[in-house]
Amino acid sequence: MDELRTRISLSGVIGRSIRVTKAGREFKACCPFHNEKTPSFTINDEKGFYHCFGCGAHGDVIRWMTDHQGLPFMEAVKELALQAGMDVPAPDPRAAKVAEQQKSLHDVMAAAQDFFVRSLADERGEQARRYLASRGFPPGVVREFGFGFAPDSRTALKEALSAFPDAMLIEAGLRIVVEGKEPYDRFRGRLMLPILDPRGRVIAFGGRILSAEKTDAPKYLNSPDTPLFDKGRTVYNLHRAAPASRANGRVVVVEGYMDVVALAAAGIGEAVAPLGTALTEHQIERLWRLVETPTLCFDGDAAGQRAAMRAITRALPMLRPGHSLRIATLPKGMDPDDVLKRDGPPAMEALLNEARSLVDVLWQVERDALPLATPEDKAGLKARLLAHCETIQHPDIKSLYRRELTERFGELAFARKERAPFQPRTGGQSRGNQGKGPWKPAPPPLGADDKARMLKVGNGPSTILLSAVLAGLVRHPGQISRHVESLARLQPEDSRTAALLDALLAMADDAQTLESASLEPILIERGLRPPSAQDYAGMRFGFSAGESGQASDELAEAVSLLVELPAVEEALAAATQAHETAFSDDSFAEQQRLLQRRLALLARLGQMGRARAAL
Structure with missing residues (x-):
């Protein structure tokens, strides 16, 4: 091989494929590996290598034959040996x-x-x-x-x-x-x-x-x-498509060689085709040597869809980081030549640019393969998707495919139905207000801005709700002792809020019986300012505004939310991780249960802020 490199003129070999010009002791050209207008590709015959200062492409004459011409290593050596008049030892x-x-x-x-x-x-x-x-x-x-x-x-x-x-x-x-x-x-x-x-x-x-x-x-x-x-190893037009694909980073795989010729006549020179068989593993590997994500272009009829699915099932076990397939589907009943004749090359380019990812096509084909009218039908879809995932050999890609497809399946199988809006009764009382006075309409929904402020949380509980609860406890100090254990579990992020909470808990430990009128001055003397309405975004809570009728129950519910919501959030994160690992019906059910509980807690948290609108 050393003798081979010395006998071959690198600039002469490269000059057969691209235009090179002499520049001192070197040669220059526009880089064939990326699009450029100013030459940054240099060829040094003395040192025997080429280098592009734009994209970093670098190699010797054998690397040129493998990377640019698309030849396997031994084929490249044999080709160069033939040019140099040398025999490759058998x-x-x-x-x-x-x-x-x-x-x-x-x-x-x-x-x-x-x-x-x-x-x-x-x-x-x-x-x-x-x-x-x-x-x-x-x-x-x-x-x-x-x-x-x-x-x-x-x-x-x-x-x-x-x-x-x-x-x-x-x-x-x-x-x-x-x-x-x-x-x-x-x-x-x-x-x-x-x-x-x-x-x-x-x-x-x-x-x-x-x-x-x-x-x-x-x-x-x-x-x-x-x-x-060998039909299963040969890719038609690969020797012509390789230079074009290196230049634009794309390989288009069509169903037949006449489609390849039609695309080449339209200026799309990077087209190739299998030969009478579905795309094989060997052919996919050959294509991956040129580009990481070849584009498969299939006819829009049933046969084309079957060919796409066969290619997908062949590729799934071979997937590796950065290497996949994209699928472009032509209009029904049309092949590339039909599209070119009817709509021209720009339309064909648009279809190729709209090619979808392998996972998108896999999901659509299996989703549309059979009816999904019953739970059994949906379970069948899930089984088919998981069977495809199991064929993937790379562990990370397998896990990511399972997660992606199960999320799509969950959105389809467990989609929430929109409920009709509530219509209040006319001329009477609502069921919940019977015996409690005349009917009143429900408060309007919480605005988006208010809800965002209401649900703003960090690593600890909601700062807004916690401020409101502390204000309520200052107004109703007799309730502090009821919630000592729950309040002690809270860890406010704000230091002043944490100091106020510690002071209230200390008063409860000292068994001090305080009136609300005397508690606030004591706190102020200690440099602790009780929360005001501005601290909880101007919301109006019944227990913080001074109403005494339902203060006890509302405070108890608010404290419960402060404790339970972070616990549910943590459990949901753990259940999600467990489901991604085990991927069983039980793990999925647990994840969904915690998700529904979280949504219910957030909904109740939002309802508490509606007191302002109701008042």
């Missing part, structure tokens, strides 16, 4: 034999490609040329992608490649053997498209049928798996 005789066999098959595939291209250009390819014109593919795109034509003959390819034995044509997937019959050409009467490896060599073909009369033949036909071609 690891063992069997591997050397396979390499020699593949070299011969590459010659066969190159000859077949030449034959298909010539056939497209002569009179036999007239129908195929008309089809290409109907698709709107410009001549440059037709040449770049290597379109050809396979004549409608069982022996045309064999005759054209007579220099190669029939066994090699069969091994390359160009001829078919049927027991008891003569072998015949696999591709007949089809528009041909070569499938290339990352080094740009033909390894297989795809053919589209042109005759509408052959209804029993498949519309698209690909080469079978051969020593050169």
Whole structure:
């Protein structure tokens, strides 16, 4: 490898892909790894590395071939060795034999490609040329992608490649053997498209049928798996898409190679496609070498949705930090070419930019898969979501997916129904006020600003409610002894409030019996100022305003709220953490119980502040 680096001109290799200019002893260019207008990408042949001062891209000639050209490491070494006139040592005789066999098959595939291209250009390819014109593919795109034509003959390819034995044509997937019959050409009467490896060599073909009369033949036909071609590992157009994806940070995966060509003709050069199969784990890994989040673009029909779901289920076990998929869904019944012809490239770009995250699509597909009319239906949805989460191998991502999907499920399954607004009775008394005087309307709801002040809490209890309670105890000192234990558990954040509370508790411990009129001067003498209405945001509480009828009960409820609310908050946090770990029905039920209790306490806390409006 050291010899390889010394024989290869780094600037020469990079100059085949981007425009470089001489700058002293170095070369400069606009960085191919990020968009820029002023060149910050330098190439130093003497030191054998490139470096971008804009994005930090750095490496040698092998790194260039892997990062920019998208080649696997060994493929990059082999490609550079070929350019340098060097032989890569074969690891063992069997591997050397396979390499020699593949070299011969590459010659066969190159000859077949030449034959298909010539056939497209002569009179036999007239129908195929008309089809290409109907698709709107410009001549440059037709040449770049290597379109050809396979004549409608069982022996045309064999005759054209007579220099190669029939066994090699069969091994390359160009001829078919049927027991008891003569072998015949696999591709007949089809528009041909070569499938290339990352080094740009033909390894297989795809053919589209042109005759509408052959209804029993498949519309698209690909080469079978051969020593050169593995459908599950090959990504169509990867060698062309890699440079474009490095420049804009995006890879678009469509369903077929004709979609790739249509997008390329529209200026979207980073499109690739699987080959007759759903996206495989190997193909996803190849795509992740280019970008961390490839965009999958599927047709809007049922088949497209099934393809999206198959890709999701394949990707879930492989997810790792920063690596995922995005899903773009086309309008129903349309493929990329339809969108481009009807609405133009900007519309296609808009659809790609609106691609949704993997978790969003997973949630929507499973949510809409079956009716959710009964509890059993909803339980089935939960089971399906959890089954998907269990396939994720990375522990952090698994936990986050479970949390995200269960939160969405909870919002769906336990959604609160809006109740009709309360309508007071007319001409009579409300049920709660029977025997207690004429009916009065309920006080108006607490305003948003008032409620925010009312519920303002820190690490301790509500400062507003605590101030009101202390004011109430100063006015009704006989109630202090009833709540000594509860009051002693409070830990006010404000030092003056804490000192006042300690003084009141000390008076209760001394068994001092004080009148409200004498208590306030004593506190003032000690430098303790009893709370006023301004300390609790101008709210009016019955026990703090001096009303004696219900002061005892209201003070007891207020003190209870001061103690219980922080305890419920703490228990809810612990239950939420336990649910994320155990994720059982019991843990979920406990979390919901505490949540409902918290909401009830906050609602009662807010109702206490309505006294001002009622008065």
